[in-house]
Amino acid sequence: MEAVLFLLIGAGFVAALVVGVWLQRKRHARFREWAAVIGWTYEEVDRSLIDLSRAQPFGVGSNRAATEVLRGTFDSRAAMSFTYAWTTGSGKSRSTHHAHIVALALPTYLPTVEVTPEGLGAKLAKLVGARDLQFESEAFNQAYRVAASDERVGHAILHPRLMERLLQGDALGNAWRIDGTWILSWSVGATDLDRLGSRLQLLAAVVRAIPRHVWLDHGYDPAPTPTL
Known part of the structure; x- marks a missing residue:
């Protein structure tokens, strides 16, 4: 049971990481398009x-x-x-x-x-x-x-x-x-x-x-x- 739980947690972490990378790439693409339109x-x-x-x-x-x-x-x-x-901060107080x-x-x-x-x-x-x-x-x-x-x-x-x-x-x-x-x-x-x-x-x-x-x-x- 514990092994299954760890696998689920790991899969959730990987999924969140993949989504985060995808969203960041999409944001970069939006910025490039915005810059190109106005000549920046x-x-x-x-x-x-x-x-x-x-x-x-x-x-x-x-x-x-x-x-x-x-x-x-x-x-x-x-x-x-x-x-x-x-x-700022460190450990649990790191922000x-x-x-x-x-x-x-x-x-x-x-x-x-x-x-x-x-x-x-x-x-x-x-x-x-x-x-x-x-x-x-x-x-x-x-x-x-x-x-x-x-x-x-x-x-x-x-x-x-x-x-x-x-x-x-x-x-x-x-x-x-x-x-x-x-x-x-x-x-x-x-x-x-x-x-x-x-x-x-x-x-x-x-x-x-x-x-x-x-x-x-x-x-x-x-x-x-x-x-x-």
Whole structure:
């Protein structure tokens, strides 16, 4: 009887493994087709992306991986999307986490500005010393936590017009960060193609809203004067 039970358990495990592999292959095929339609490229794995940033959700845990990598252009900028995975804990407390990363390339390096929805995570960050920048819009202060490596730049980028944009329904609840030569956003879970377009649009709106003087201060002119 025990032998039969072990055989059944083993057969169930093998069946689950086969189904899992089939579903993953089907998902990869869907991503390739999606990329081909819009002129992007697709790679199943790219280990170089695990070091894209040192800030959340990067830089913690072990067994870090970047999979389901989509690359192309959006709003005339290099763009990419991928699933970032990492593990925490050990033994029975071991957990695997996933985040969908969406990013647009910037034309020059900018100081870090991180905007995250207010909530438990933001409040915990404040307790360990993270400074939450405050703005004239109380609605914005209640909706978001803002941290910046250069507070002057943070206030310049998050001007009233951009704050108003970030209070619109498609922007609320999204976390994003200007991080060196990228602006990226992250959300819990694996890549969601249905949300990719709207998240790219939000990042592009933020980039377009950055004042010219901020770009100029960091060596880039978004509208150079034509030479005769």
